[in-house]
Amino acid sequence: MARALVTGSTSGLGLEFGWQLAGTGHDLVLVSRDEDRLRAVAEQIRDVHDVTVEVMSVDLSDRRELERVEVRLTDPVDPVDLLVNNAGYGLRGGFLEVGIEDHEKQLDTLMRAVLVLSHAAARTMVQRRRGAILNVSSLAGYTTAGPYAASKSWVTVFTESLAMELKGTGVTATALLPGFVQTEFHERAAMSMDGLPRITWLKAPYVVEQALKDAAKGSVLSIPSVKYRTAGEMSRIAPRPLVRAMTSPNWYRRLQARSVERSRRRASRRNLRAPWQREDDAL
Ligand SMILES: NC(=O)c1ccc[n+]([C@@H]2O[C@H](COP(=O)([O-])OP(=O)(O)OC[C@H]3O[C@@H](n4cnc5c(N)ncnc54)[C@H](OP(=O)(O)O)[C@@H]3O)[C@@H](O)[C@H]2O)c1
Numbered sequence: 001m002a003r004a005l006v007t008g009s010t011s012g013l014g015l016e017f018g019w020q021l022a023g024t025g026h027d028l029v030l031v032s033r034d035e036d037r038l039r040a041v042a043e044q045i046r047d048v049h050d051v052t053v054e055v056m057s058v059d060l061s062d063r064r065e066l067e068r069v070e071v072r073l074t075d076p077v078d079p080v081d082l083l084v085n086n087a088g089y090g091l092r093g094g095f096l097e098v099g100i101e102d103h104e105k106q107l108d109t110l111m112r113a114v115l116v117l118s119h120a121a122a123r124t125m126v127q128r129r130r131g132a133i134l135n136v137s138s139l140a141g142y143t144t145a146g147p148y149a150a151s152k153s154w155v156t157v158f159t160e161s162l163a164m165e166l167k168g169t170g171v172t173a174t175a176l177l178p179g180f181v182q183t184e185f186h187e188r189a190a191m192s193m194d195g196l197p198r199i200t201w202l203k204a205p206y207v208v209e210q211a212l213k214d215a216a217k218g219s220v221l222s223i224p225s226v227k228y229r230t231a232g233e234m235s236r237i238a239p240r241p242l243v244r245a246m247t248s249p250n251w252y253r254r255l256q257a258r259s260v261e262r263s264r265r266r267a268s269r270r271n272l273r274a275p276w277q278r279e280d281d282a283l
Pocket of ligand 1: 007008009010011012013014031032033034035037058059060061086087088089109136137138139177178179180181182183184185186188
């Protein structure tokens with residue numbers, strides 16, 4: 001039976017990776033910070049699927065703790081066949097509002113952990129001549145939406161180059177670039193997405209299913225849904241000043257402000273016809 005190690009597996013995309021991989025006969029190693037939540041997820045998956053589920057409570061931004069995952073990936077006795085570098089989060093506030101330690105922690109989670117774990121997994125997998133690495137990046141990486149977007153840009157480019165280096169080894173690397181997905185991500189980052197049309201949202205089960213199909217085919221990039229593949233192409237060829245104007249930091253605050261403004265304008269055009277507005281003196 002193949003085994004998959006998934007980081008950030010207590011909620012959102014990572015949780016869905018856990019379920020779908022268990023459903024397709026993978027033993028699991030689940031990695032996240034929240035130990036209680038990890039144990040509960042493992043128990044629920046074991047109840048439904050006949051697979052083994054290990055849990056590792058690890059903060060990936062902590063170098064010592066990350067080393068434990070690195071060691072697990074090189075275990076020759078119970079090897080890992082698929083690494084899903086999924087854990088990630090956005091910060092609450094713009095670049096200048098957030099302290100530098102928090103920026104560094106985010107960078108260590110979004111980039112350093114991906115670098116270190118991909119290195120450990122790829123080396124071991126190449127020796128066994130089989131395996132796959134799936135790095136969860138984001139379409140945000142094509143935009144200029146702050147350090148988060150810059151980190152995701154790094155994940156995409158890094159994975160593309162790793163895929164080329166691994167050619168012919170029996171090991172593949174795939175970058176997943178989702179658009180907006182309904183998970184805990186935006187709530188955790190205190191991002192109000194009120195102004196975003198409902199059609200923009202994707203559901204985690206769909207995104208994960210597409211990503212696993214693309215990874216199984218050995219595709220280098222996976223962009224679930226035609227609308228986001230089109231948006232991805234457009235943002236790649238669009239003039240950079242336009243991209244900067246549309247996606248500069250705190251874009252979601254501007255989005256929300258615009259949506260509030262639109263609602264107020266719509267409301268003010270309506271005639272309320274409330275009883276207290278009557279101008280008759282027949283009272
Ligand atoms: N949702 C979207 O619209 C969207 C779009 C594009 C890309 N993405 C990317 O998709 C990935 C998954 O995010 P999501 O949307 O599923 O968000 P989510 O529901 O908030 O899940 C994030 C997961 O990462 C874990 N995590 C966060 N920091 C960690 C750390 N330092 N060490 C270990 N685990 C950590 C969290 O678990 P614990 O709190 O238990 O540690 C949680 O399981 C991220 O890389 C994100 O950037 C999301």
